Amino acid sequence: MAKPKAKLETxxxxxxxxxxxxxxxxxxxxxIRQLTRDKVLNQVSRGKYNLGEAVQAYCEHVSGGKEEEQKPRLIDFKTRYEKTKAEKAELELERxxxxxxxxxxxxxxxSDMILTIKTRLLGVPSRVSTECENxxxxxxxxxxxxxxxxxxxxMAKYTPDQIGGDVSHGGPEDS
Known part of the structure; x- marks a missing residue:
């Protein structure tokens, strides 16, 4: 009679x-011991782990943890951070x-343009009154x-190149 086959461990x-x-x-x-202390990994006995469970738990930990409704995952923060860096780089390039x-x-x-126009327009009456007498x-x-x-x-002479506080135009650095 044949011996029963021993159950193979998967x-x-x-x-x-x-x-x-x-x-x-x-x-x-x-x-690995630190992850065990942090309860990321579970030992089956002292210094021993179930291979399948440990690898799955480690992969879950690396990807940012379990996807829970109330708790953001690390991967979500990393994604948002990378997206913010890309947006910042695009804005810097446009600048x-x-x-x-x-x-x-x-x-x-x-402000400079409005003050210049205001000054010129307020000066109109005095210039006109002397010139238009009688x-x-x-x-x-x-x-x-x-x-x-x-x-x-x-006002029409103002151009976008004047933005940026060019010293010759009395920019914000002069304040």
């Missing part, structure tokens, strides 16, 4: 030592190309129009 059910598990995952035995400007620089340019309404109107157009043409 690979995933095999018990392995700490040093063997460390070699499998490419870490040190100390690292270097001159397509993007700092809000403070734009604010400075607009003149007809048509002459006064044309002089006022000319002065306003002069003030507006100064």
């Amino acid at each position: 690979l995933q059910d095999k018990e392995i030592l700490t040093s063997e598990l460390a070699a499998i995952v490419g870490k040190t035995p100390q690292w 270097i190309k001159g397509n993007l400007h700092a809000a403070a620089d734009v604010e400075w340019l607009l 003149e007809s309404a048509d002459v006064v109107e044309s002089v006022v129009r000319r002065e306003i157009e002069t003030a507006l043409s100064a």
Whole structure:
């Protein structure tokens, strides 16, 4: 009569030592013991692990942990961090190309432009009053129009290259 075959242990059910598990995952035995203390890995007995369970638990740990509703995973933070770095690099590239400007620089340019226009427009009455003394309404109107157009043409001379606080234009660095 033939002997009954001994039940073969499957690979995933095999018990392995700490040093063997460390070699499998490419870490040190100390690292494996730390993961055991952190309850990432579970020993079946002192210094022994179930191969299948240990590898699955380690893979889950490396990928950021279990996907739970309330707890963000490490992989989610890494993904968000990498996405933020990429966005920052894109913005920096646009700034270097001159397509993007700092809000403070734009604010400075607009403030400067508005103050220049305000000064020119407030100066119109004094310039017109001396020039238009004893003149007809048509002459006064044309002089006022000319002065306003002069003030507006100064505004039209502003260009995006003036953004950035160029010292020759009295930028934010001068404040």
